[in-house]
Amino acid sequence: MNEHEVPAAELLSAIEARRSKIGIIGLGYVGLPLAMTVSRAGFTVIGFDIDPDKMVAIAAGRSYIEAVPEAVLKTETGEGRFSATSDFSRLGECDIIAICVPTPLTRHREPDLSYVANTCREIAKTLRPGQLIVLESTTWPGTTEEVMKPILEKGGLVAGRDFFLGYSPEREDPGNRDFETSTIPKVVAGDGEAASAMVAAFYGAVVKTVVPVSGTRTAEAVKLTENVFRAVNIALVNELKLVYERMGIDIWEVIDAAKTKPFGYMPFYPGPGLGGHCIPIDPFYLTWKSREYDLRRASSNWPARSTRPCRAMWWTGWPKRSTGRSARRSAVRGSCFSASPTRRTSPTSVKARRSS
Numbered sequence: 524m525n526e527h528e529v530p531a532a533e534l535l536s537a538i539e540a541r542r543s544k545i546g547i548i549g550l551g552y553v554g555l556p557l558a559m560t561v562s563r564a565g566f567t568v569i570g571f572d573i574d575p576d577k578m579v580a581i582a583a584g585r586s587y588i589e590a591v592p593e594a595v596l597k598t599e600t601g602e603g604r605f606s607a608t609s610d611f612s613r614l615g616e617c618d619i620i621a622i623c624v625p626t627p628l629t630r631h632r633e634p635d636l637s638y639v640a641n642t643c644r645e646i647a648k649t650l651r652p653g654q655l656i657v658l659e660s661t662t663w664p665g666t667t668e669e670v671m672k673p674i675l676e677k678g679g680l681v682a683g684r685d686f687f688l689g690y691s692p693e694r695e696d697p698g699n700r701d702f703e704t705s706t707i708p709k710v711v712a713g714d715g716e717a718a719s720a721m722v723a724a725f726y727g728a729v730v731k732t733v734v735p736v737s738g739t740r741t742a743e744a745v746k747l748t749e750n751v752f753r754a755v756n757i758a759l760v761n762e763l764k765l766v767y768e769r770m771g772i773d774i775w776e777v778i779d780a781a782k783t784k785p786f787g788y789m790p791f792y793p794g795p796g797l798g799g800h801c802i803p804i805d806p807f808y809l810t811w812k813s814r815e816y817d818l819r820r821a822s823s824n825w826p827a828r829s830t831r832p833c834r835a836m837w838w839t840g841w842p843k844r845s846t847g848r849s850a851r852r853s854a855v856r857g858s859c860f861s862a863s864p865t866r867r868t869s870p871t872s873v874k875a876r877r878s879s
């Protein structure tokens with residue numbers, strides 16, 4: 524055994540015995556459910572967030588995320604397995620740190636990794652040998668190696684030798700009662716062999732199924748693939764709805780019949796949003812990175828397509844079908860703006876200009 528195998532072996536046995544302390548940075552839609560899943564698996568979890576309102580809510584046992592029942596939050600805090608803090612100096616206490624901070628777009632629709640970078644700078648202040656750092660936020664392939672690693676290694680510790688680095692994309696589906704964090708298969712990857720084993724061991728202890736892939740870039744690409752797939756298909760079905768509406772054909776009846784095909788078809792439904800707030804954002808992450816490979820043309824259509832579903836706003840069928848009650852046209856127009864990453868090119872603003 525060489526000298527660097529010691530921390531790796533220690534962390535693996537600590538995971539197995541649930542002795543390792545887990546830090547989760549960013550207690551939003553992804554981070555809070557993850558914190559509950561990890562603490563219910565028997566680990567001690569410290570949640571970190573910069574939002575003081577979330578600290579107050581957690582201390583009072585008040586859940587602000589639908590997927591986290593108040594009773595669960597109260598049990599996990601009451602029994603001392605989960606606590607939350609804004610004191611980032613406590614990151615040094617944690618053996619494993621999962622990062623669940625936002626990855627939005629800049630005003631120029633380019634990836635904004637400032638939250639991830641700032642978080643890594645905080646971790647770097649107390650980074651110590653044997654720690655495992657895992658990014659969960661959605662991002663472009665290469666972020667773990669190209670953005671996180673240099674920041675974390677600045678103090679002299681080396682990834683894969685002194686500390687360990689991994690990526691495991693979140694697959695939350697807020698509002699879907701059929702799944703919870705622990706029952707959704709989790710793609711995992713590490714930067715090197717030792718890190719891969721640790722990431723798989725950690726998530727294997729908290730979720731039912733882990734899906735190891737060969738490296739962090741692949742895992743990052745898996746997440747973007749899932750979301751680009753969703754964006755393009757929802758955009759497609761919104762286009763089909765327009766065409767069929769003109770033809771006097773009910774898109775919902777078409778989809779209900781089409782989905783009886785047992786192969787080669789998957790139903791997507793028309794609507795104002797794009798299946799979650801990050802779906803219209805994430806294709807831009809891939810477009811941006813693909814420019815480095817001179818592939819701009821191949822991928823430039825994804826984000827453009829993902830703004831088109833806003834046209835669904837102008838159809839009256841959507842609110843009635845999805846909510847069971849009719850909605851005022853003006854309300855639907857409002858929601859269109861929030862579903863689009865920008866008003867400048869959204870079909871809504873084009874329509875608004877035309878009618879003004």
Ligand SMILES: NC(=O)c1ccc[n+]([C@@H]2O[C@H](COP(=O)([O-])OP(=O)(O)OC[C@H]3O[C@@H](n4cnc5c(N)ncnc54)[C@H](O)[C@@H]3O)[C@@H](O)[C@H]2O)c1
Nearest residue numbers: 549550551552553572573574623624626660661693695801
């Ligand atoms: N919401 C989803 O359904 C979903 C699903 C899969 C992946 N994701 C991805 O997961 C990531 C997080 O998304 P989310 O929906 O949980 O976001 P969110 O906005 O709900 O939560 C992010 C949290 O991070 C906190 N935060 C911001 N900067 C911080 C910092 N420097 N240090 C500590 N905390 C900080 C915020 O206060 C907030 O509580 C994003 O990359 C997103 O694309 C989201």
